[in-house]
Amino acid sequence: MSRAARLIAIGRLKGGPEAALFEQHNARLRPPFAVTELPEARGSPAEIRRREGAALLATLPEAALVVALDLGGEAPTSEALAALAARWEGTGKPLCFLIGGAEGLDPAVLSRADHRLSLGPLTWPHFLVRGLLAEQWYRVQAIRSGHPYHRPWRP
Numbered sequence: 001m002s003r004a005a006r007l008i009a010i011g012r013l014k015g016g017p018e019a020a021l022f023e024q025h026n027a028r029l030r031p032p033f034a035v036t037e038l039p040e041a042r043g044s045p046a047e048i049r050r051r052e053g054a055a056l057l058a059t060l061p062e063a064a065l066v067v068a069l070d071l072g073g074e075a076p077t078s079e080a081l082a083a084l085a086a087r088w089e090g091t092g093k094p095l096c097f098l099i100g101g102a103e104g105l106d107p108a109v110l111s112r113a114d115h116r117l118s119l120g121p122l123t124w125p126h127f128l129v130r131g132l133l134a135e136q137w138y139r140v141q142a143i144r145s146g147h148p149y150h151r152p153w154r155p
């Protein structure tokens with residue numbers, strides 16, 4: 001994986017265990033995620049989603065391959081995610097992961113997404129999702145390079 005994937009997320013992660021979890025895994029990525037944080041919006045839940053959604057879409061580079069982290073998306077195995085990663089990389093487009101805020105992602109963002117990625121049916125706090133995604137992306141890199149970090153054995 002040559003070019004850094006971008007992680008564009010709502011909210012400023014100022015420290016604490018969620019930041020430490022993300023940093024621990026992001027530092028192991030080759031290359032690490034290039035992170036862009038966008039401020040949380042104000043208003044009604046629908047206004048928040050719309051404003052944050054507009055900001056997320058405005059931050060995307062041209063021709064981005066957009067992967068929205070979304071509970072309603074596809075929940076692949078780690079091996080299947082590694083295969084998707086190879087496919088995404090093969091497009092040559094800048095890969096951008098989007099993580100919503102407490103109110104979730106606006107429908108406009110989900111419509112723009114090339115892929116909706118679920119980390120399972122449980123709802124996770126958005127700051128924790130950053131660390132979960134960074135760990136999973138490291139696992140994907142380990143699978144693709146044959147590194148023993150990933151132990152695929154299952155009963």
Ligand SMILES: C[S@@+](CC[C@H](N)C(=O)[O-])C[C@H]1O[C@@H](n2cnc3c(N)ncnc32)[C@H](O)[C@@H]1O
Binds near residue numbers: 101120124
């Ligand atoms: C607290 S959740 C938002 C909950 C909102 N009710 C929804 O359904 O999207 C904040 C963000 O974290 C991410 N997220 C939370 N749980 C997730 C999961 N299981 N899979 C993928 N992304 C998740 C999504 O990007 C979501 O927009």
